[in-house]
Amino acid sequence: MKIQQLSLFLENRPGHLSAICRALADAKVNIVTLSLADTQQFGIVRLIVQEWERARDVLQQAGFVVHVREVVAATVPDRPGGLADILACVEKAGVNVEYMYAFTFQCDGKAVLVFRFDDADKAIVALQAAGQQVLGGSALFR
Amino acid sequence: MPTFEFWNDADSPVHPASAPDYLPRPQLRELQLHRLQVTVARAYERVPLFQQRLIARGVRPPQIRTLEDIALLPFSVKSDLRETYPFGLFASPMSDIVRLHASSGTTGKPIVVAYTAHDLDVWTSVIVRSLAAAGVRRGDILQNCYGYGLFTGGLGLHAGAEAMGATVIPISGGNTDRQIMVMKDFGVTVVCSTPSYFLHLVDEARQQGVDLHALKLRIGVFGAEPWTEGMRQRIQGLADIRAQDIYGLSEIIGPGVACECQCQSGPHIFEDHFYPEIIDPDTGQVLPDGATGELVLTTLSKEAMPMIRYRTRDISRLVATPCACGRTIRRLERITARSDDMLIIRGVNVYPSQIETALLSVEGVLPHYQIVLTREADLDQIEVQVEVTSANFSDEVKSLEALQKRIAGAIERITNIHARVRLVEPNTLKRSEGKAKRIVDQRKMG
Numbered sequence: 001m002k003i004q005q006l007s008l009f010l011e012n013r014p015g016h017l018s019a020i021c022r023a024l025a026d027a028k029v030n031i032v033t034l035s036l037a038d039t040q041q042f043g044i045v046r047l048i049v050q051e052w053e054r055a056r057d058v059l060q061q062a063g064f065v066v067h068v069r070e071v072v073a074a075t076v077p078d079r080p081g082g083l084a085d086i087l088a089c090v091e092k093a094g095v096n097v098e099y100m101y102a103f104t105f106q107c108d109g110k111a112v113l114v115f116r117f118d119d120a121d122k123a124i125v126a127l128q129a130a131g132q133q134v135l136g137g138s139a140l141f142r
Numbered sequence: 143m144p145t146f147e148f149w150n151d152a153d154s155p156v157h158p159a160s161a162p163d164y165l166p167r168p169q170l171r172e173l174q175l176h177r178l179q180v181t182v183a184r185a186y187e188r189v190p191l192f193q194q195r196l197i198a199r200g201v202r203p204p205q206i207r208t209l210e211d212i213a214l215l216p217f218s219v220k221s222d223l224r225e226t227y228p229f230g231l232f233a234s235p236m237s238d239i240v241r242l243h244a245s246s247g248t249t250g251k252p253i254v255v256a257y258t259a260h261d262l263d264v265w266t267s268v269i270v271r272s273l274a275a276a277g278v279r280r281g282d283i284l285q286n287c288y289g290y291g292l293f294t295g296g297l298g299l300h301a302g303a304e305a306m307g308a309t310v311i312p313i314s315g316g317n318t319d320r321q322i323m324v325m326k327d328f329g330v331t332v333v334c335s336t337p338s339y340f341l342h343l344v345d346e347a348r349q350q351g352v353d354l355h356a357l358k359l360r361i362g363v364f365g366a367e368p369w370t371e372g373m374r375q376r377i378q379g380l381a382d383i384r385a386q387d388i389y390g391l392s393e394i395i396g397p398g399v400a401c402e403c404q405c406q407s408g409p410h411i412f413e414d415h416f417y418p419e420i421i422d423p424d425t426g427q428v429l430p431d432g433a434t435g436e437l438v439l440t441t442l443s444k445e446a447m448p449m450i451r452y453r454t455r456d457i458s459r460l461v462a463t464p465c466a467c468g469r470t471i472r473r474l475e476r477i478t479a480r481s482d483d484m485l486i487i488r489g490v491n492v493y494p495s496q497i498e499t500a501l502l503s504v505e506g507v508l509p510h511y512q513i514v515l516t517r518e519a520d521l522d523q524i525e526v527q528v529e530v531t532s533a534n535f536s537d538e539v540k541s542l543e544a545l546q547k548r549i550a551g552a553i554e555r556i557t558n559i560h561a562r563v564r565l566v567e568p569n570t571l572k573r574s575e576g577k578a579k580r581i582v583d584q585r586k587m588g
Contacts, residue, residue, distance in 0.1 A: 007537030009530045011567050037539050042565050044537050060349065063569045065535045098538060116537075 001124050001134045002070040004052040005114070009065045010036075010043040020045060020059065027058040032140060033114065035101035046101070048114065050141040070120050073103065073140060075110040075133040083113070086132055093126035095119050107139065157274035157306065159267055162414045163469040170470065174417055175209050177442035182206050182215065185448045188233040191226060192218075192450060212419065212440065213428050217451045223253035223393065232256050234446045244292045245392055255294070255392050256446035262301065264443050265395050268412045269302020272401030275410060275469075276363050276386035278332050280307030283358075285325060287335035287343075288366065290314040294396030295366055299334050302398065308332065315339065318346045329358045337364040337373055337385070341508065344380045345531075345569075354381035363388050365397055368456075368478050370495050372502035373509055374406070387476060393452055394439050400474050405466045408473035415443050418472065419451070420460055423481055431462040436481055437474065455481045483581065485515065487522045492557045494580045497526060500552040506534035507549065512571045515583045522585065525562040526553060529571055 010016050017036070024031060029049050037044045049055045052068065059066045076082045090097065096118040103112035112135060117123040127134050156164070165173070183203045185192045195216040196202065205214060223231060232239065234256070241257040257265065278284065284303050288295030296314055303310045313324060315335075321343055324330065333340060340362055347354055359381055365388035377385045389409045390397035399416050400409035411418050416439050420429045423436040437454045441447075457480065461473040478495035485492045494513060501507050510529040515522060526549070534545055546563045553561045572579060 007535075009535050009542075009565070009567060011565075011570070016567070039539055039543065042542065044539060044542070046537065063567070065530050065532050065568050067532070067535055067537055069537055 001072065001136050002120050003048060003073055003114075003135075003137060003140065005069045005071045005116070006047045006049065006052060006056055006059065007067045007069055008045040008047070008059060010045050012038065012041055012043055017043075017045065019062070020047075020064065023058055023062040024049070024055060027054065029055045029058065033101075033103045035114070037099065046099075046114075048140070050137070069116060072115045072117060072120050072123055072127075073112055073135040074115065074127055075107050075135060076113050078109060078111055082111075085130075086113075086127065089126050089130040089132065090115075090117065090123050093122055095123040095126065103140075107133075107135065112140075157270065159270040159306070160274050160469075162412070163271060163275070163410065163471050165414070165470055167470055170413060171209060173414055174442060175206075177414075178209065178212060178417060178440065179203070179206050181440070181442055181444070181448045182450065184233055184445075185450055189231055189448070191222060191230065192216075209417075212417070212451065215451050217426065217438065217453050218449055219453050220253065220393070220455075223255075224251050227251045228254040229256070231447055231449075233448055234258050239446050243294045243297075243392060243396065252292075253393065255396075258445040261395070261444055261446050264415055265298055265398060266301045266305050268395070268398035268415060269299055270306040271412060272388050272398050273303060273306055273308065273332075273363065275401050275403040275467075276388070277361050277384060277404050278303070278306065278308055278363070282308045282331045282361070283311065283329055284308040284332040284334065285311045285313055285321070285328075285330045287313060287315055287321060287333065287339060288397070294390070294392045298390075298396035298398060299363075303334075318343060319350075322347050322350060322352055325359070326352055326357060331358050332361045332363065333359060333383070334363045334388075336366045337362075337369040337377060338367060338509075340364060340377060341380075341510065344377075345508070345510075348532075357381070359383050361386060363401070365389055368480060368483075368495060370478050370498050370502070371476065372499045376502055376509065389474065389477060391439075391454060393449055394441055394454075395444065399439065403465065403467040403469060407465060408461055408475050409477075410465070410467075410469050410471045410473050411460075413471045415441065417442055418460055418474070420458065421453075423453075423457075429459075431460045431472070434459040434475070437477070457481055485513070485524075485581065485583075487515070487524050487559050490557065490559050492524075492559060496557050497553060497561075500556045501526075501528060501549065503552050503556075504545075504548050506531070506545075508533070510568075510571050511580070513581045515581070515585050517585045523562065524559060525564055527564045527566050527571060529568050530565050531568060 032048045035046045056066050098116040100115045186203045201214050238258050239256045240259050244252040244254045290296030362383045362385045374385045386402045388401045390399040400411040402409045419438040420435040429435045437456045437458045439452050441449045456477045458477045459475045479493040512527045514525045549563045
């Protein structure tokens with residue numbers, strides 16, 4: 001149920017993000033979702049793509065430092081308290097959220113969030129036990 | 143060109159060409175004095191600038207009766223070569239000169255240096271002695287990444303490596319992909335390059351999935367730029383090699399003025415051809431063995447372009463205590479600083495090598511760095527740009543900020559100045575195929 005996410009180091013300079021997108025476009029890799037964590041000086045780009053191995057190779061060849069991280073995608077009921085319920089069940093399991101961001105599409109009327117947990121396996125077990133929906137690659141890369 | 147036919151034993155501890163490395167000191171000093179007297183007389187007769195300076199001081203060549211009398215002679219400096227460009231310091235007619243080399247000349251005119259056939263033989267012999275000291279043997283496959291051409295590094299090292307019986311690959315600098323292919327496919331055992339270029343090769347090899355530990359590499363002969371002991375340890379960890387320091391400068395002969403033996407305790411200076419002194423850079427006073435100061439070199443056998451008391455701008459000290467290898471020639475303390483490179487930041491003296499040492503003390507940081515100096519509101523600012531590598535990248539902001547803090551803390555501990563640390567993308571700092579450019583000083587422009 002875990003998904004491979006690509007993380008890239010990026011300097012805060014004009015044109016640097018587009019260089020990543022261009023390299024993937026030239027290799028005909030579609031970006032399913034992207035999140036950017038930025039500070040004054042640098043940023044970290046997090047990407048989810050279907051062919052993550054090929055995308056990693058393409059980006060490394062283009063000179064980027066690329067790390068692969070395992071993340072979890074879960075659907076969140078589109079109502080007040082939807083996210084609070086999810087967070088409550090991972091907290092109870094003693095799992096920490098390192099970062100999270102939203103997907104750009106919805107799944108059956110529910111929002112999809114991407115979580116980076118310090119213990120992904122434990123989080124998945126806790127979420128599924130609580131009846132939350134965890135999405136695998138097949139559901140994301142339609 | 144001298145050849146060494148008798149020497150074909152890989153186990154022989156001493157190469158025959160290395161014999162002068164082991165001369166008893168009194169004999170060495172006698173040889174040095176004789177050669178100094180010949181060199182001074184020759185320069186006086188043939189080089190007008192030297193003659194004028196001697197006359198102005200009221201000194202004549204016969205006054206050189208002991209080695210200590212060298213202090214009577216005037217210093218020469220780099221600008222002497224520029225001001226007499228191109229051939230003004232030559233002591234041989236062009237008919238006797240068989241080779242010219244020139245520096246790249248980053249500021250103004252380049253400097254030109256000349257060699258007679260005998261000078262080339264001497265150069266070859268000191269390179270043989272350098273490589274022999276570093277542990278290179280007949281049968282080694284040597285990849286020479288120093289630039290061939292006007293730069294002295296490539297051709298100088300080449301001739302000596304061939305003469306000692308190594309198999310030389312004259313690949314020159316650049317074309318990193320081909321360098322790595324050759325290193326792997328040809329079973330290269332010895333690499334000669336600048337230390338920063340070797341690090342670049344290490345990076346590239348890793349990206350191509352080539353494990354340097356699995357190659358046959360065993361020795362690296364690194365020079366042409368100052369590097370630190372920390373850098374040596376790092377390089378020796380990245381590949382299974384002994385990283386040996388070779389020292390030289392074109393004005394004196396090129397590479398081969400000094401080279402480390404396998405004890406790695408500072409380069410042995412080939413004193414029978416290059417007479418070393420350490421001086422106080424401010425007063426010009428000669429300092430005793432063991433004292434730190436500016437290295438001054440006098441060529442003792444150069445015909446085409448004798449250099450007398452040439453101020454190298456390199457900071458070092460002479461180590462006269464016996465070396466475990468048995469060589470009697472003195473050692474230089476590893477040269478990590480050039481007086482030209484000293485930065486004065488808010489009144490504090492800082493050498494780039496201190497920054498390098500600080501960076502290397504932080505886990506996972508490769509010494510690809512550049513120091514950028516600016517002036518903001520009349521205050522010097524120093525920014526150290528460090529490349530993010532696969533080893534130190536984290537996809538969490540807090541970890542990268544912690545890395546910046548660790549680097550800044552290490553720099554502050556070693557230099558007492560606070561530097562801004564900027565993480566930059568890999569391979570964005572300019573790589574040297576010759577000498578690394580470590581400092582960008584933008585203060586003069588503002």
